[in-house]
Amino acid sequence: MKALAKKPSRLFAKIGAGLSRLLRILRDQRTTSRLQRYLVRFAAFLTCAVLLFLVGYILVMGIPNLSPDLFAWEYTSENVSLMPALINTILMILLALLVSLPLGIGAAIYLTEYTGRGNKLVSLIRITAETLSGIPSIVYGLFGMLFFVTALKLKLSLISGALTLSIMVLPTILRTTEEAILAVPESYREGSFGLGAGRLRTVWKIVLPSALPGIFAGVILAMGRIVGESAALIYTAGTVAKVPDSLFSSTRTLAVHMYALSSEGLYIDQTYATAVVLLLIVVGINALSSKLARRITKG
């Protein structure tokens, strides 16, 4: 009886000693440091591994399915061609940028060249631009449906989708252009004013050309968002898999096309292949933007 009672207490004593040793080890800076080092390395490894696995998986499963059929001019339910969607994506990018570029650049010029800080209107513009950049794409989609499709009677069409997206990417273009303009040295402007040029001419001939690479980086960022967008387009541009006859016919972009294929569930192989094409476009856009960014920091 006595021995039995003694045993657990000895066990507890052992556990206690072990715990306090563990605590002492943990309190030792070197051990903690090693643990922390492993922890951050593990997290970074996980992040990279997830990306590599995702991209690798899509490429391995998709590339064998890239058949010439997929790039046929006409979409039929047999070839599930992505060509019309690809063309629509390009059209969508061009149209959306055509609207949002002048607006974004103009707004950035006003914010940087024509007003000082502390203006009430300026802070309102900034707050609204920030709000715009946080709104989820599905809310844009619903707004586009209520405003462009229904209220302005543009119907489910290329133009409704492009206008919706142009609002969505406006804050991106505004912010990057603003940053690019702010990075133009003050001495450029002073030189231009000193030569007798007015403000408009200075902006047009001196500031904008020097800010061009930065603006271009913003444009590329916006292109990436447009390519990947689907939620904002389903109820504004619709899902017709055809190259549109006019601005007012319904279209689907590549991302929407891929969503449609995957939810139909009949064309898994073709969905993989479409995913490959989407990924390649995104990789291309990213490569372009980082190349530009490097050139900007060098210049």
Place this chain on the structure above:
Amino acid sequence: MHSLKETLAKYIFLLVACVSILAVALICIFLFANGIPAMAEIGLGDFLLGTTWRPSNDLYGIFPMILGSIYVTAGAIILGVPIGILTAMYMSFFASKRVLKFMQPAVELLAGIPSVVYGFFGLVVIVPLVDQLPRSNGSCILTASILLGIMILPTIITVSKSSLDAVPESYYEGSLALGATHERSAFSIMFPAAKSGVLAGVILGIGRAIGETMAVIMVAGNQPRIPDSILKGVRTLTANIVIEMGYAADLHREALIATAVVLFVFVLIINVSFSLLKRRNTL
């Protein structure tokens, strides 16, 4: 003549700059004008706290969807935030230039991958994996959380990293001079100094997760009921809108727009707290 042109240009730029104000105003007006009458007709309490969503019986309770969005977002935060912050720590303080040269574009690419591609990846890889667990059918809270956790990584990493990089070098040097190791300086000095910036990144990540639509639809199961375990399917607010908008009419349609209003208000709250944090950060 010359000054006329200048004034004209100024006002044109001003007008253009006001477009973002106009856009926010229009979005608010159109969403609220279409959504609030529906909320009034259904009854705000029945709408927000009602537990049954059955449009065919005129029952419009979005409480399951609100919970769904919260669960899925919380799951994404639990999985994504630690990994994101630690990765940012690695990139800021531990990575060599060569590793960074690979990781920087990797994180950018992670941010650039379209949500449909993420969703499809979730559908063909994560769903079958989760399906192996007992009493689960693959498309559930856990799956959506894992996928969203991956999707918010780049947001958290970029924002955290830039605020970690902004901590003055002298803090680090001071810590080293007091005898702390490199790791301890990073974790106990640099990280706390960048805390509010990191928190801003987390909040931005929450905004991303709660607003994500297509990827969630593809993996979350979308049953409009309150789930009793993380292995059960859920429907988020965003999913509710996309799934039913295609065929909804009348009050049903307006109830969906009201769902978007609720989402919009959520996102506004998140945005305001983000900008408050950011402002405090710059002061």
